[in-house]
Amino acid sequence: MYFRLVRSDLVKNKVITLTTVFFVAAAAMLVSLAAILVVNLWGSIDALMTMAKTPHFMQMHTGDIDIGRLSAFARQNAMVDEFQVLEFVNIDGSHIVINGKSLVDNVQDNGFSVQSDKFDYLLALDGNTVRPSVGEVYVPICYMKDSTAQIGDRLVVFGQELVVAGFVRDSQMNSTLSSSKRFLVSPEDLGEIKSLGSTEYLIEFRLKDLSGLREFETAYISAGLEANGPTLTYPLFKTINAISDGMMIAVLLLVSALVVAIAFMCIRFTLLAKIEDDYREIGVMKAVGMRVSDIKKIYLAQYAAMALAGSALGYALSLGLRGLLLENIRLYMGESGNASLAPVLGIVGVAIVFLVLIAYVNGLLRKFSRISAADAIRFGTSQEKPNGKNRIWLSKNRLLETNIFLGVRDVLARKGLYGTILVVLVTAAFIIAVPQNLHNTISSKSFIRYMGIGDYDMRFDLQQGANxxxxxxxxxxxxxxxxxxxxxxxxxxxxxxxxxxxxxxxxxxxxxxxxxxxxxxxxxxxxxxxxxxxxxxxxxxxxxxxxxxxxxxxxxxxxxxxxxxxxxxxxxxxxxxxxxxxxxxxxxxxxxxxxxxxxxxxxxxxxxxxxxxxxxxFAKVTGVDEFVAQTFGTSITSVGKAAYASLAVATVITALITVLFMKMLIAKDRYSIAVMKACGFRNSDIRLQYVSRSVLVVIAGVFMGTLLANTLGGMLAGKAMASFGGESFRFVVNPVLAYLLMPLLMAGTVLLATWVGTSGAGRTNLLQRIKE
Amino acid sequence: MKSVFFGENIVKSFGDGDKSRKVLDGVSLAVSEGEFVSIMGPSGSGKSTLMFALSGMDGVDSGRVHFEGRDISGMTENELADMRRTRMGFVFQQPTLLKNLNILDNIILPSMRDNRGHNGKIVARARMLMERTGIAGLEERGVTEVSGGQLQRVGICRALMSRPAVLFADEPTGSLNSQSAQEIMDIFAEISDEGTAVVLVTHDARVAAQTQRIMFMRDGKIVREMQFAEAASEGLEDRFQEVVATMREHCI
Known part of the structure; x- marks a missing residue:
């Protein structure tokens, strides 16, 4: 019997069923994607750093070097597992020409290396340790991404010609945030190039136990060994590798959390409306002796069916979409070592959403025990307290057109009802504004001041050298x-x-x-x-x-x-x-x-x-705009993608929820609408009343959402940035976007959705409604 | 007397195909200015459907309805709405009031639709009608704070705000006690005396007996009409017996 009841109800209320399934699917998809991305990002970084055997401690040094002293230190220090000194031959970008185009505008410190024998390998795209033949060069992966180089291209360095044989992933210098890039050549070719550039030494150590890193760092400094360049450590390599995609995942997590919240709100709204619709039937069921738990089961089964369908659909979508979002991670870091774990964790995430949702529905259904069977049968609706005492009287209204007044008054009289849609709109505005603000902030020139760079136009970098x-x-x-x-x-x-x-x-x-x-x-x-x-x-x-x-x-x-x-x-x-x-x-x-x-x-x-x-x-001269574009470009692009995706998601959500809300509201208000129609109100009057309600709610929603996005959103983004060292982060808001275009988009969406949602507002069977 | 509206050969069915059921089957009638008319019949005879068809709230399958010289079947939705708001008044069995508005706001609601800064005049007329129907002082009350009889008077006040040519009342006394019902009937009689046609749908013979003309309906047809010289003031019991007998003879 339950199955028949559940199935017929689901089919009967197609709009509610489809919308609920859609929101659960959106929430499940985002949660699953976030889980899959997190697992893949960390898995890929781990796999890359494990395969490449990334150094635990690296000291860069230019000038004279005493390899014997360093080797002795490595031998005597019990923490050291492996030690090596690699040469990195720094060549000015203007002297590196790929397919006829020089890297003169490139802000990276480009240099040439040979493949290491012990650790810190540069890996080909298939994950193998590649050893170029004479005349071959393997180019950093970022130059494949930005189409600077293709396999088979000619790379000329100081007149010496090399052929691009492939691309390499560099576990320590992959990210554009890392300022150096290693090109891999054969020892013979490096010998040729060496005299033409400045040699920098990478003094690298692998420790037996990474937890002793701080202690080792101190020992190295205390020994007074070569150290006139930056010191970099394993955790830092990990952070730099994670930062670009990490920011995208952070935005995705934020959006997931908010979409889950909206899905819950949507379910709350549809369920309460359904209970209102079924009020008399619930009363009858109670009156004939059905237990509250039995009645709850009918509703719970419906929502479980919808949640299950939504979860399955969301999960399937996340599997379909993951390729798109994993593209960058895969390109830069390769496949995750625990790729098979990602879908499992995705399922776990979706299962959590499903279970919490069922618990939430169960909580909402507690309302049944408060329904009086007698009242439900007698009145057919819940006996809400009417708001006749409201001090905003039509008879005293001189300011607003009557329909607009009635719309505004209704919002003020039924705050609880409109509160739900308000929360949805605030959340949607938040979802749109925070990633947009973040994108705008990191794209803005002043952002570099948060990043430790002054607000100048041009910089000259002079690396260590004789003069x-x-x-x-x-x-x-x-x-x-x-x-x-x-x-x-x-x-x-x-x-x-x-x-x-x-x-x-x-x-x-x-x-x-x-x-x-x-x-x-x-x-x-x-x-x-x-x-x-x-x-x-x-x-x-x-x-x-x-x-x-x-x-x-x-x-x-x-x-x-x-x-x-x-x-x-x-x-x-x-x-x-x-x-x-x-x-x-x-x-x-x-x-x-x-x-x-x-x-x-x-x-x-x-x-x-x-x-x-x-x-x-002798100097590397860079325009700061170019520097920012090349250094933060990937992060800006990632966040930009996430920002536009959020904008699209929030706009669709806003439109759907508004249509749904309006349909529900009209169903709930059908009696009032019939009364007004009988009194001679036109369909356009009724519609104007609903549009007025929407306008008021959307104004409040966008205002609060924008305010929250700029305060709470800024704080959240600040916290996230602080973990990367950017503590004093504040949003740089683009006023045209944040205070004009975004509110206009939201308002336009809501109004359009209201127009669609209220299209049948006046078409009601007066005879039937009045008799109800 | 001048006719306010007339209907000719009105046919209306509900349902499609085999399940189609004729609710109005060639009904014709005319009502004049100031006339006090009742439509009687058992449940399902088509009384309310006829009233909704005459007022333009519901369409008809065939036949014509003329109101104040215009064929309403050719009117647009907006024209019908304007006609209901400005030339017709409605009172229903259950007080059809908006819960969120107080009593005064419920009464002035339709008039405020066309308000262009005349709140004062509208409110003054509402207060006058409230005074006349015995509910003065309830202006600021909520709709759950007054009795059923009072609510029905609120509905009458709202219906009379626009000085309508006709007042349609569908079982207006159906949920009231006998004293309240009589008070409402007295108000209708007064309105009719002032020139507003009153069309009352009822299955209560005692209520119908107080009107000038009674149309008896059965299976979607007017099967009998009963005309009195004037509205009942004396001899109500005799009229009542006559109505009951006619009802028994033609409607059951």
Whole structure:
């Protein structure tokens, strides 16, 4: 009997059935996709890093190197499992020409390496350790993605011709957020190229136990070994690999959570409307002695059937769509080691949604025990408290047209009912606004200030070399004499030893110079202005366990020097571990220098970049827009994709829910509509009343949603960014998009949906309704 | 007296194909200004359907209905709505009021549709009608805070707001006690005296006996008419007996 009842009800209420199935499917699909993506991302990263045997500790170094001393250190240190020194021959982009097009505009430090023998392998797309033959080159995967190179292309470096034989995944430099890219060549070819570029050494260690990493880092520094370049560790490689797709997954998770919430809201609404419709029947069933649990079973079975269908459909869709979203992960990191686990976890996610949903429906059905059989049979509807006492009277209305007044008044009189659709609209506005704001923020120029980069137009990167000081002075002199340069500053990074709170010694890369000219964004405090001050990046402040006002001890020129922490700033450059100070130092060697400049006319940037690239061959000259595009491009694209997907999802949800809500409302109000029609109200009057309700609710929904997106959404995004070192993150809102286009889109969708949903509002059987 | 409306050979069926059932089967009738008419018949005889057809609330399959000289079958939905709002009044068995509005707002609701800054005049007329029907002072009450008889008067006030040419009442006393029912009938008699035609649908012989003309319906047809010289003031019991006998003879 139950089966017959359930089936006939599902067929009878097709709109409700289909909409409910749709929302459950959307929620299940997103939850499953999020689970699949998370598992695949971590699985792929793990698989890539395991196959490539990524170093646990890597010290970059330029200049003289004592391999014997390093080998002795590795032999004597019990934590070391494997050790190697790789050469990375840095070649200026202008001298690397792929298929006739040079990499002069490329912001990466491009260089050539040979395949390692022990670990830190560069892997071909099939996951194998590839060893190029003479005349072959394997190109970093990012150049396949941006179509810079194709297999069979000619790559010319300083006149030496190589053929692109394939592409490689580099477990430590894959991400565009990592500033170096390794091209893989044969030892013979590297020998040819070596003399034409500057050689950087990658001093790499694999440890027996990764948990001893901090201790090992201290031991390395204490040993006074080669260390004039950045230090990178295994966890950092992992983070850099995860960040781009991680942001997309974060947005997807947020949207999933909100769509699940909307699905629940939708179910709440349809179920309550259905109970209202079936009120008399429920009363009759109670009156003839059916138990509340038996009556509940009928409804529960219907929703279980819908939830099951929705969950299955959602899961199937997620399997179909996963390829699209996994494309980037697969390309950069290859297949996940636990790919088979992903669909299982997807099922677990969907099962959780299903079970929570059934529990929720069961909770809503508790209402049955409060239904009086006598009242239900007598009145046929729940005896809601009428709102005749409402102080907003038609007789006193002089402001609004009568139909608009009736619409507005109804919203104010039945706040609970409209509250549901309001929550849906607020959520939808939130789903649209937060990813859009996030996308807008990370696309905006000012975003770089949160990332540890000042707001300048052009930068000169001078890597370690014989004449670095001289070169830096030449650039500065050129800046001083150029009328198109409004402001400029030279900043030099040196490494100093610092004592950690645990009494250990660590290296701290400190950027010295005037930090007031192109300030970054400080989450706490301010830029250093005096010799005794230092500002730390969020990650360094956290690792050193200091806050603004605390004192840290640096070893400068052999002496312990105390510096007051004056500010903490977000930084994702150089692994997020940087510091800024203004003191003079002639003791430590310069790791690298940069000269930053602002132009009087922004349109000159590309011309100036070209001009200075030709003039100063020793420097890498980059326009900051280009730098941002190339460094954060993948992240911006990922978030952009997610933002537009969210926009589409939220718009469809808004339209569907509004149509559903209007249909329900009209069904609920059929008596009132019949009364008004009998009194001579036109169909257009009735429709205008419903449109007025929608307008009021959509105004409130969009206003609240936008407000929440800019406050709570900003906070959530800030928290997510903080985990990547971007603590002082604040949304950069595009006012035209956020306050005009998005509200217009929402309002347009709701109004259109209301128009569709109320199309049959006036077509009611007056005779039957009045007699009811 | 001038005719307010007339219907000619009205046919109306419900259902399709084999299940089709003729509810009105060639009904013709005419009602004049100020006439107080009742339509009597057992359940399912087509009384209410006829009233809905005459007022344009429901369409007909064939036949014509003329109201104030216009054929309503050619009218658009909007024209029908405007006609109901401005020239007709309706009172139903159950008080068809909106729960969310107070008593005064329910009464003025249709008139406010065309309101162009005349709240004062509309409210004044509503108060006058409330006074006349004995419900003054209930303006701010909610619809669940007054009795059934009072609610029915609220419905009458709303119906009279537009000074209609005809007032249709479908079983207006059906859910009232005898005292309230009589009070409502007195109000209808007064309205009719003032020139508004009143068409009453009822199965209560005592109510019908108070009208000037009674049309008896059976199986979708008017099977008998009974005309009195004037509305009943005396000899009501005799009329009642006569109506009951006619009913027995022609409708059962």
């Amino acid at each position: 670095m000081d001289e070169n830096a002075r030449a650039v500065v002199a050129a800046m001083a004499g150029d009328r198109d340069i409004a402001r400029y500053v030279a900043l030099t990074t040196k490494s100093f030893s610092v004592q950690t709170d645990a009494g250990l010694v660590a290296n701290l890369n400190v950027e010295l110079g005037d930090h007031g000219i192109f300030p970054v964004d400080y989450s706490q405090g301010r830029a250093p202005t005096e010799e005794g001050e230092i500002a730390l990046s969020v990650i360094n402040a956290s690792e050193l366990n200091v806050k603004v006002g605390d004192i840290i001890t640096l070893v400068i020129d052999g002496r312990d020097t105390q510096l007051a922490v004056c500010g903490i700033y977000s930084d994702i450059t150089n692994g997020g571990k940087t510091a800024k100070a203004v003191f003079d130092d002639n003791s430590a060697s310069v790791m690298w220098s940069i000269v930053c400049a602002e132009l009087t006319d922004k349109t000159l940037i590309s011309g100036k970049v070209r001009e200075y690239t030709e003039r100063f061959a």
